[in-house]
Amino acid sequence: MKLTELEFYLEDFLIYCQSRNLSNKTISSYEQSLKLFIVYLKNEQEIEEPEKVKSGHIRQYIKYCQERGKYTVVASEKSRQINHPQNRTDYKKTISNITINNYIRIIKVFFNWLHKEGEIRKNPVENIEKIKTVRRKKVEITEKEFRALLEEFDYTKFHGYRNKIIVMLLQDTGMRISETLALKVDNIDFKHRMILVTKTKGKKExxxxxxxxxxxxxxxxxxxxxxxxxSSLLFPTMRNTEMSVHSFEKQLKQVASRIELSVHPHQIRNNFARQYLMNGGDIYTLSRILGHSSVKVTEEAYLDLTDEEIAKKYHNHSPLAKWRI
Known part of the structure; x- marks a missing residue:
C-alpha cells in the first residue's frame, strides 16, 4: 500500500529520531501520537500533504480530541479490533490538558523538523501554544506511611525482601524504577556509597x-x-531475568493495598526529591541526581512547596538564627 506524503515523512522522522539515539519509549510515543493526528487530517480534513496543514487544523484537532474523549481515535480499524478500546472503563472520558499538551508538544517537534529540513515553507506550529493547566500538588508519602509499607513486605522470602530493598533504594536515591531494575551488583561502589546508573532515560550515565x-x-x-x-543483576527475578517495570508496579500495588495506601514507583521518586529539598538540598544538585536534562525541568516538577513547607524550610535555614546573634 502506497504511503501518503505525511505518512512518508513520519517514517523519515522516526528514522531521524533513531539516528539521534532517542529511547524506544520516546520514539514509540512520537509514532503513536503522530499517526493519530495524520489519521485525523486524512479522515476529517482530507489532507495528506504536510504543506497543506495550517495552524487552524492543529487547533481543530485539539478541540476534536477534547470533545471525543479517550481512546475514541485509533490509528487503524485493525487496532480497534485487536485492542477493543470501547471495553475500557475510561473509554470516552475527558482527556486531561496535560495529555493534550503532550500531543501539542509532539506535533510541534514533528513540524519543526519538517521546517528545518526544508520540506515545508511555512511552519503551522509557530503560533500554537499549550493549554493552561492547573498544577496538581504531588501526593506525598509520609514517614509513617512509608514505615508501614516497608513492614508489609515478607522479607523471609526472596521476592519480598528484594521488593522492600527496591522501595528503600528509590526513596534513598531518587532513581527511576526502570534504572533501578536494570542495575547490576558491579554498579555499586560501597566504599564511596554511590551507584553508577547506566540505563538512563537520556542514555547518559x-x-x-x-x-x-x-x-x-x-x-x-x-x-x-x-x-x-x-544473576549479576541486583534485583533479578527467580528466573535470573530482569524484572519488568509493570511486574514491579503490580507487586507494589498489591502490598500497598493491604494498608489502603495508593503508591507508585514514580511517586517514591517524587517523595525523594521533595524530602531532599525540605532537608536543605539545592535544586541544581537535585537536578543532576535525578538525571534531568536541565534545571528548568526540575524546577517545573518540584518547586510547588506549600506555605507550611516553605516556613519550615526557612526556620531550618534562617541566616540570622544560624549566626545566633
Whole structure:
C-alpha cells in the first residue's frame, strides 16, 4: 500500500529520531501520537500533504480530541479490533490538558523538523501554544506511611525482601524504577556509597548516592540474594531475568493495598526529591541526581512547596538564627 506524503515523512522522522539515539519509549510515543493526528487530517480534513496543514487544523484537532474523549481515535480499524478500546472503563472520558499538551508538544517537534529540513515553507506550529493547566500538588508519602509499607513486605522470602530493598533504594536515591531494575551488583561502589546508573532515560550515565543505612541494607540483601540466584543483576527475578517495570508496579500495588495506601514507583521518586529539598538540598544538585536534562525541568516538577513547607524550610535555614546573634 502506497504511503501518503505525511505518512512518508513520519517514517523519515522516526528514522531521524533513531539516528539521534532517542529511547524506544520516546520514539514509540512520537509514532503513536503522530499517526493519530495524520489519521485525523486524512479522515476529517482530507489532507495528506504536510504543506497543506495550517495552524487552524492543529487547533481543530485539539478541540476534536477534547470533545471525543479517550481512546475514541485509533490509528487503524485493525487496532480497534485487536485492542477493543470501547471495553475500557475510561473509554470516552475527558482527556486531561496535560495529555493534550503532550500531543501539542509532539506535533510541534514533528513540524519543526519538517521546517528545518526544508520540506515545508511555512511552519503551522509557530503560533500554537499549550493549554493552561492547573498544577496538581504531588501526593506525598509520609514517614509513617512509608514505615508501614516497608513492614508489609515478607522479607523471609526472596521476592519480598528484594521488593522492600527496591522501595528503600528509590526513596534513598531518587532513581527511576526502570534504572533501578536494570542495575547490576558491579554498579555499586560501597566504599564511596554511590551507584553508577547506566540505563538512563537520556542514555547518559550518572552517579547516584546512598546513605549509610542503605549501605548496610544493600550488603545484607546481596548476601541473601546470592543464596537464591547467581544473576549479576541486583534485583533479578527467580528466573535470573530482569524484572519488568509493570511486574514491579503490580507487586507494589498489591502490598500497598493491604494498608489502603495508593503508591507508585514514580511517586517514591517524587517523595525523594521533595524530602531532599525540605532537608536543605539545592535544586541544581537535585537536578543532576535525578538525571534531568536541565534545571528548568526540575524546577517545573518540584518547586510547588506549600506555605507550611516553605516556613519550615526557612526556620531550618534562617541566616540570622544560624549566626545566633
Amino acid at each position: 550518572r552517579y547516584v548516592f546512598f546513605s549509610q543505612q542503605m549501605n548496610r541494607e544493600l550488603r545484607h540483601y546481596i548476601q541473601f540474594k546470592e543464596r537464591y540466584t547467581s
